[in-house]
Amino acid sequence: MSDNYDVIVIGAGHNGLVCANILAKKNRKVLICEARENCGGLVEESITNFVPQIPLSVSSSLGGLPVKYKAKSTIALSESGQHIRLVGNQHIDHKVISGFSSKDADRYVEFHDKMSSFSKALGSFMMASPPRIMNNTFSDYFKLFKLGMNVRMLGKKKFNEFARMIGLNIADELEDNFENTLLQGLIAHDAVLGSNLGPRSPGSLINLLYRMATHDNSIFAGIYEIDGGSKAFVDTLLDISNKNKVEIKTSSSVKRCITENDKAIGVELHSGEKIYAKKIISNADPRSTYFCLLGTENLDTDVKRRIKHHRSKGKVAKLSLSLNKQPEFINCDKNDLESRMVIAPSIDYIEEAFNPSKFDKLSMEPILEMKLKNSDQSNPVLNIQVQYASYGAQEGWDKIKDNYVDAVIKLIGKYAPDIQSCIETKTIVTPDDIEKNFYVSGGHWHHGEIQIDQLFMLRPIPGASQYRTHLDGLYMCGAGTHPGGGLTGIPGKNAAQAILEDA
Amino acid sequence: MNRDLRFTALKKTPFHSRTSLASRTNKYYNWNGFTVPTEYSTTELEYTAARNGTSVMDLTPMCKYMINGSDANKFVDYLVTRDLSQMEDNTVAYIIWCNEDGKVMDDGTIFKFSNTKFMLCCAVKIYNWLHDSAEGFDVSFEDATDTTAALAIQGPTSCSTLKNYGADELELLKPFGMKQYNINGYDVLISRTGFTGDLGYELWTDPANAENMWDSIMEAGKELKIRPFGMHALEMTRIEAGFIQTNTDFMAAEDSLRPVRMRSPYEIGMGWLVHLNKESYFVGKRALKREKETGNSERCLVGLDIDGDKPAVGSVIYNEKKEDIGIVTAAMWSPTMKRNVALASLKRPYGIKIKENIFAEIYHPEELEYKKIWAKCKVVKRQFFSPERRNKVPADLYE
Numbered sequence: 001m002s003d004n005y006d007v008i009v010i011g012a013g014h015n016g017l018v019c020a021n022i023l024a025k026k027n028r029k030v031l032i033c034e035a036r037e038n039c040g041g042l043v044e045e046s047i048t049n050f051v052p053q054i055p056l057s058v059s060s061s062l063g064g065l066p067v068k069y070k071a072k073s074t075i076a077l078s079e080s081g082q083h084i085r086l087v088g089n090q091h092i093d094h095k096v097i098s099g100f101s102s103k104d105a106d107r108y109v110e111f112h113d114k115m116s117s118f119s120k121a122l123g124s125f126m127m128a129s130p131p132r133i134m135n136n137t138f139s140d141y142f143k144l145f146k147l148g149m150n151v152r153m154l155g156k157k158k159f160n161e162f163a164r165m166i167g168l169n170i171a172d173e174l175e176d177n178f179e180n181t182l183l184q185g186l187i188a189h190d191a192v193l194g195s196n197l198g199p200r201s202p203g204s205l206i207n208l209l210y211r212m213a214t215h216d217n218s219i220f221a222g223i224y225e226i227d228g229g230s231k232a233f234v235d236t237l238l239d240i241s242n243k244n245k246v247e248i249k250t251s252s253s254v255k256r257c258i259t260e261n262d263k264a265i266g267v268e269l270h271s272g273e274k275i276y277a278k279k280i281i282s283n284a285d286p287r288s289t290y291f292c293l294l295g296t297e298n299l300d301t302d303v304k305r306r307i308k309h310h311r312s313k314g315k316v317a318k319l320s321l322s323l324n325k326q327p328e329f330i331n332c333d334k335n336d337l338e339s340r341m342v343i344a345p346s347i348d349y350i351e352e353a354f355n356p357s358k359f360d361k362l363s364m365e366p367i368l369e370m371k372l373k374n375s376d377q378s379n380p381v382l383n384i385q386v387q388y389a390s391y392g393a394q395e396g397w398d399k400i401k402d403n404y405v406d407a408v409i410k411l412i413g414k415y416a417p418d419i420q421s422c423i424e425t426k427t428i429v430t431p432d433d434i435e436k437n438f439y440v441s442g443g444h445w446h447h448g449e450i451q452i453d454q455l456f457m458l459r460p461i462p463g464a465s466q467y468r469t470h471l472d473g474l475y476m477c478g479a480g481t482h483p484g485g486g487l488t489g490i491p492g493k494n495a496a497q498a499i500l501e502d503a
Numbered sequence: 504m505n506r507d508l509r510f511t512a513l514k515k516t517p518f519h520s521r522t523s524l525a526s527r528t529n530k531y532y533n534w535n536g537f538t539v540p541t542e543y544s545t546t547e548l549e550y551t552a553a554r555n556g557t558s559v560m561d562l563t564p565m566c567k568y569m570i571n572g573s574d575a576n577k578f579v580d581y582l583v584t585r586d587l588s589q590m591e592d593n594t595v596a597y598i599i600w601c602n603e604d605g606k607v608m609d610d611g612t613i614f615k616f617s618n619t620k621f622m623l624c625c626a627v628k629i630y631n632w633l634h635d636s637a638e639g640f641d642v643s644f645e646d647a648t649d650t651t652a653a654l655a656i657q658g659p660t661s662c663s664t665l666k667n668y669g670a671d672e673l674e675l676l677k678p679f680g681m682k683q684y685n686i687n688g689y690d691v692l693i694s695r696t697g698f699t700g701d702l703g704y705e706l707w708t709d710p711a712n713a714e715n716m717w718d719s720i721m722e723a724g725k726e727l728k729i730r731p732f733g734m735h736a737l738e739m740t741r742i743e744a745g746f747i748q749t750n751t752d753f754m755a756a757e758d759s760l761r762p763v764r765m766r767s768p769y770e771i772g773m774g775w776l777v778h779l780n781k782e783s784y785f786v787g788k789r790a791l792k793r794e795k796e797t798g799n800s801e802r803c804l805v806g807l808d809i810d811g812d813k814p815a816v817g818s819v820i821y822n823e824k825k826e827d828i829g830i831v832t833a834a835m836w837s838p839t840m841k842r843n844v845a846l847a848s849l850k851r852p853y854g855i856k857i858k859e860n861i862f863a864e865i866y867h868p869e870e871l872e873y874k875k876i877w878a879k880c881k882v883v884k885r886q887f888f889s890p891e892r893r894n895k896v897p898a899d900l901y902e
Binding site for chain 1: 577581602603632635636638639640783784786787788789792
């Protein structure tokens with residue numbers, strides 16, 4: 001049986017594309033099998049709003065990634081029109097917050113410095129492959145030791161503070177520091193964004209640190225919009241793939257991994273076609289990778305348990321409203337409308353929105369992160385991330401979808417009273433839709449919760465970190481692996497490195 | 504303290520009215536949540552019955568799981584290390600199963616009725632493990648521990664006893680075979696299996712039939728030296744037979760607090776039950792393959808023939824330099840073979856490459872004083888006692 005390819009990548013999400021190209025640059029013959037018609041996976045206008053910048057280490061290993069980013073400021077909307085506008089610059093933000101509370105302004109700078117130093121300590125760890133705790137090798141312990149040292153080097157006081165904060169909920173920390181509820185709400189929003197946590201859930205603070213580590217170690221600075229939108233980003237990656245002679249087969253969903261002597265040697269498509277390669281890399285989520293590609297009959301019971309307990313229920317829906325004119329947001333100027341607009345007026349408000357989601361139900365007053373596209377043109381589009389839109393909502397998405405959309409629009413109406421009259425069409429993509437249309441089980445952005453038991457060497461499950469699955473020759477490169485989702489390409493890059501190491 | 508003790512009380516087996524009547528010592532213990540006798544009269548007498556007549560033991564507390572479904576065949580093959588793909592209907596197989604690290608969780612027997620129906624008997628409760636393992640297989644489970652009464656009938660005259668009881672042509676049943684009977688109006692499944700290393704059978708029936716079955720068998724064996732026997736006598740017979748006992752000779756993987764105490768099949772002499780060339784995957788296969796290839800098994804479980812006549816219970820085993828190389832897990836003076844035998848867990852290469860010049864330090868109690876004995880040991884086959892009659896077909900019959 002001849003290996004037609006060196007590597008087959010399953011799924012042309014951005015991590016799959018990054019991984020494929022790095023390998024192709026090292027003269028590997030690479031094929032990508034993508035189930036959908038289009039490449040890019042969740043990097044699509046109907047899903048992505050704001051993104052972090054691709055780290056230099058990733059773009060340089062691709063030989064440069066000519067994508068232009070536009071930095072975005074953030075505005076926390078208030079019903080009264082007393083919005084808070086933050087840009088991620090300490091001096092400017094200090095001044096802005098002083099307008100509400102001079103105490104908060106000083107505290108904010110302190111808080112941000114502290115968080116920033118912690119996120120930097122995590123940062124180096126975020127970029128590299130995590131240690132594998134079940135390996136018991138020196139290099140793995142050394143990596144763990146280095147992380148410990150990074151944190152310990154912050155000094156005794158900060159180390160103690162880090163230890164105190166690591167399992168803390170964000171609400172406690174914010175309430176200790178700030179008195180302005182809108183500011184509290186805004187930061188809490190960013191801490192819980194994309195997760196299955198409320199601001200009072202333990203672990204929500206590390207979620208924020210984690211986010212900061214990929215967002216220039218800042219809460220409000222590293223937030224960008226891609227020039228030309230998601231499509232431009234994906235097209236750039238496809239151009240590179242073309243240059244690197246990466247073959248891409250679209251509309252080719254993979255049914256299973258073909259194994260021989262307990263080693264992955266190829267893939268079988270749903271069409272029945274079989275393609276062979278030396279290595280197989282899955283950009284799919286861990287559950288699909290293990291239960292579908294690897295197959296339940298090839299897994300140890302303990303592994304089945306871990307995958308079954310892997311938390312990956314998505315909580316974010318994306319609502320797109322095409323408008324016939326620009327809506328009038330109360331007390332907002334043109335600049336504000338181009339910012340990242342957040343509706344999360346207080347911690348309590350977020351917690352209330354979160355409460356029903358614990359029971360897989362929906363709150364009719366969710367939290368929103370909005371982006372107004374083409375704001376200066378005649379056909380603007382309002383893209384809204386709606387959280388906590390529970391995966392598999394008990395109410396039944398089919399039945400409640402329209403009511404839910406109306407509730408979101410009504411909520412926006414409090415801040416932009418004429419929104420109703422501007423709407424031409426409305427489309428919502430729920431976590432259930434993400435699962436169905438993008439083949440992500442649970443419809444979770446990150447292919448699995450970003451929480452302390454599913455991070456670093458525990459991501460996605462113990463024994464399968466470092467991008468290698470339990471099956472020889474089958475790797476993972478998706479958001480389910482370390483360091484997780486977000487448009488960073490780091491999992492893709494690290495997976496490629498793991499494969500090159502093994503070769 | 505006003506707790507309702509009914510919920511924590513030990514259960515009585517369906518044979519309890521009979522076993523309690525037979526008990527002369529009132530010695531009971533907790534086996535898997537049931538109260539059963541450790542000893543009826545004297546252990547020596549019971550042991551002698553097992554080796555010379557018929558012994559009867561209440562087996563009901565054994566965990567019994569029914570495995571049903573169209574994938575039952577595939578599932579049991581996935582669960583255990585042994586290749587069961589060629590197993591025939593109405594036969595029984597001795598099996599072990601492991602966790603993902605290839606560490607033994609328990610041993611047991613699997614009864615095959617058909618490709619879609621099995622029964623699993625074992626010491627440790629594994630209902631959860633079965634369920635979690637079943638992901639991806641069309642199988643269902645039923646815990647039949649409380650709904651099946653089980654009796655072990657062991658010893659040289661056991662076949663004759665059961666024939667008198669009504670089990671026609673039982674002598675033709677092969678070892679590890681099983682046969683369905685209808686006796687006194689009740690279904691009774693008889694398998695030629697047991698834990699004594701002798702000719703013997705195990706009977707499985709409806710709890711409603713338990714008392715009647717006990718009485719009838721006692722009557723049937725009246726002239727054949729029948730006697731109920733308890734856990735202590737069973738322990739003697741199983742050591743002689745070289746059978747291992749979970750959590751005595753090795754720690755079950757799920758029960759070990761210390762990962763270093765877990766044992767792979769190769770470390771407890773069960774390598775012969777691991778079929779790495781089995782076509783399909785089974786739990787622990789990757790780890791076991793690695794262990795086999797690298798040969799990094801650390802321990803072994805062996806039989807010891809020890810000088811003298813003092814049982815080496817709990818003894819530490821040393822090499823000639825007086826370095827600690829292992830421990831005795833079970834030991835006894837064998838009355839049948841007149842040998843001082845033991846099962847011991849040794850650090851390799853002791854027990855595998857080095858079989859001589861090892862010593863047991865025996866502390867022998869003599870009326871409130873310990874006598875310390877330094878006894879020379881020899882590594883021998885673990886199966887100390889295996890009479891020809893054990894596997895003979897047709898089985899020996901007595902009048």
